[in-house]
Amino acid sequence: MEWLPEFLELPQMRYAFLIALIAGPLGGVLGSFVTLRGMSFFSDAISHGAMTGVTLGFMLNLAQGVGDPGMQLTLVAFCVGMALFMAWILERTTLHADTVIAFTYTGSVALGVVLISRLRGSRALEGALFGDILASSAMDVWIMAGLALVTLGFLAFNLRPLTLVVVQENLARLEGYNTRRLNYAFVVLIALVIALLLRQLGALLISGLIVVPAAAARVVAGTFRSMLLLSAAFGLVGAASGVFSSYHLDTPTGPTMVLADVVILILCLIGTALVAARRRQGGGQPRTGLLK
Amino acid sequence: MAEVSPCGHAHGTPPGEPILSIRGLGVEYEGRPVLEEISLSLPRGAFGCLIGPNGAGKSTLLKCVAGLVRPGRGEIISHARRVGYVPQQLPLDPGLPLSVAEFLSLKLTRSRFWLGAPRRGEVRERIVRQLDEIGAAHLADRRLGRLSGGEFQRVLVAYSLLNDPDLLLLDEPLTGMDVRGGVSFDGLLHHLHDHRGITILMVSHDLHLVEHLSDVVFCINRDLCCHGRPEVVLKPENLARAYGHAPGMVTDAGGGAFIPIRNVR
Numbered sequence: 001m002e003w004l005p006e007f008l009e010l011p012q013m014r015y016a017f018l019i020a021l022i023a024g025p026l027g028g029v030l031g032s033f034v035t036l037r038g039m040s041f042f043s044d045a046i047s048h049g050a051m052t053g054v055t056l057g058f059m060l061n062l063a064q065g066v067g068d069p070g071m072q073l074t075l076v077a078f079c080v081g082m083a084l085f086m087a088w089i090l091e092r093t094t095l096h097a098d099t100v101i102a103f104t105y106t107g108s109v110a111l112g113v114v115l116i117s118r119l120r121g122s123r124a125l126e127g128a129l130f131g132d133i134l135a136s137s138a139m140d141v142w143i144m145a146g147l148a149l150v151t152l153g154f155l156a157f158n159l160r161p162l163t164l165v166v167v168q169e170n171l172a173r174l175e176g177y178n179t180r181r182l183n184y185a186f187v188v189l190i191a192l193v194i195a196l197l198l199r200q201l202g203a204l205l206i207s208g209l210i211v212v213p214a215a216a217a218r219v220v221a222g223t224f225r226s227m228l229l230l231s232a233a234f235g236l237v238g239a240a241s242g243v244f245s246s247y248h249l250d251t252p253t254g255p256t257m258v259l260a261d262v263v264i265l266i267l268c269l270i271g272t273a274l275v276a277a278r279r280r281q282g283g284g285q286p287r288t289g290l291l292k
Numbered sequence: 293m294a295e296v297s298p299c300g301h302a303h304g305t306p307p308g309e310p311i312l313s314i315r316g317l318g319v320e321y322e323g324r325p326v327l328e329e330i331s332l333s334l335p336r337g338a339f340g341c342l343i344g345p346n347g348a349g350k351s352t353l354l355k356c357v358a359g360l361v362r363p364g365r366g367e368i369i370s371h372a373r374r375v376g377y378v379p380q381q382l383p384l385d386p387g388l389p390l391s392v393a394e395f396l397s398l399k400l401t402r403s404r405f406w407l408g409a410p411r412r413g414e415v416r417e418r419i420v421r422q423l424d425e426i427g428a429a430h431l432a433d434r435r436l437g438r439l440s441g442g443e444f445q446r447v448l449v450a451y452s453l454l455n456d457p458d459l460l461l462l463d464e465p466l467t468g469m470d471v472r473g474g475v476s477f478d479g480l481l482h483h484l485h486d487h488r489g490i491t492i493l494m495v496s497h498d499l500h501l502v503e504h505l506s507d508v509v510f511c512i513n514r515d516l517c518c519h520g521r522p523e524v525v526l527k528p529e530n531l532a533r534a535y536g537h538a539p540g541m542v543t544d545a546g547g548g549a550f551i552p553i554r555n556v557r
């Protein structure tokens with residue numbers, strides 16, 4: 001296949017690249033809503049807690065490796081369960097959201113560590129911590145495509161109520177939307193994305209793919225529409241260039257993808273700061289829409 | 293509670309067919325009564341104000357009318373074609389990248405698919421026209437999170453006016469506004485009531501504003517303490533009863549109304 005660029009000659013690079021092309025924009029757009037709703041910590045907690053799901057999958061002999069279908073199902077069940085549990089508690093307590101998230105998350109990680117100590121030879125646990133996108137198969141690409149379809153379809157179909165909730169939940173309820181159901185559906189969606197991306201990016205890095213491109217988009221976007229489009233674009237560019245650079249720099253692929261996202265975010269921060277400085281010098285116009 | 297209020301001023305209510313009748317309304321929150329046996333009616337075209345101490349259930353009453361809170365007892369009969377509700381201002385993420393025009397377009401679209409505000413065309417014109425009416429056309433392309441308290445409040449009013457309500461509910465619209473913002477905002481309320489003929493029911497702590505804007509005042513402290521024309525309800529003895537005690541209040545030099553000290557601007 002001579003028409004392919006050099007880095008795509010190996011089949012595992014091709015799969016990794018395809019997954020990056022799908023997961024990047026997917027994470028970015030989902031991340032827009034995650035960050036605007038102040039749920040970055042929530043998604044972080046699910047991804048870290050998911051380690052316990054991995055351990056359970058091994059202990060119950062549901063899977064031999066992180067990439068097994070049995071493990072995928074265990075992870076989906078565990079992450080969705082954890083997300084629903086947190087959302088349910090949050091609905092019924094006066095504790096702060098970050099407190100509830102912290103105790104669920106540390107509790108889950110603690111349980112995971114206790115279970116790991118029981119697990120003889122922590123086999124593929126490292127794979128779950130850091131992920132291995134190069135171990136992806138054609139099946140994983142299809143799973144990712146299906147996930148993108150479900151996630152982006154849900155977000156598109158609920159764009160109006162979700163945006164209203166970001167401003168004020170009552171405004172969405174006044175339009176007749178069931179915001180409670182919407183909130184639960186949203187946390188399930190976050191859990192689903194994390195559970196199915198864990199194998200590629202790992203518990204420690206997955207949030208980066210969701211939060212960082214969205215944060216970069218938020219820094220430069222002036223409107224909601226541009227934030228959504230930019231978060232998808234940044235997600236795409238970050239993930240694709242991450243796979244590309246990891247091949248040429250011979251670095252681990254998942255972390256390089258997240259690093260590329262971080263570089264984009266830093267460039268956005270520097271860019272807006274420069275624009276703000278120039279605006280202040282020329283004419284002393286008021287600063288709007290830039291760094292806080 | 294019967295139609296006749298303790299201060300006996302049912303006859304002081306302006307005449308007209310009620311746009312809103314509330315009968316025996318009761319709301320509990322976590323087993324604690326928030327509203328008990330409230331009955332009141334608001335004539336069409338009136339400017340009604342809800343006053344009362346903090347935690348008296350004023351906002352809850354408004355939310356019941358808006359349909360955001362389901363009352364445990366009683367009934368609300370509304371003859372309004374459409375109800376507009378301006379929520380109490382909550383802190384907004386200042387970095388939220390949502391322009392005023394985009395925010396307003398959320399009200400205009402009926403579809404769940406919403407793709408931002410168009411730059412031109414009918415929707416854009418309606419948005420600008422609506423902003424213009426309330427003197428805020430210059431805000432169309434500003435970010436929602438960067439507006440001042442008064443500007444955001446105006447935008448919230450514009451939002452609720454977009455579906456052309458004949459009953460407008462406002463929950464403490466002057467909170468977070470400076471004196472000048474407050475003065476120009478009451479001009480806006482005047483305009484909506486006098487020129488557009490919208491019936492208004494407003495929760496307010498600002499008794500000065502209540503006195504000069506409203507036709508009818510409902511003084512609430514879980515139940516309806518008294519109601520009637522402002523010059524009657526805002527008498528010191530009525531307020532003292534509703535707010536619990538007279539100390540902590542000062543007499544207004546002009547009209548004899550009482551103003552809780554914490555609300556003096």
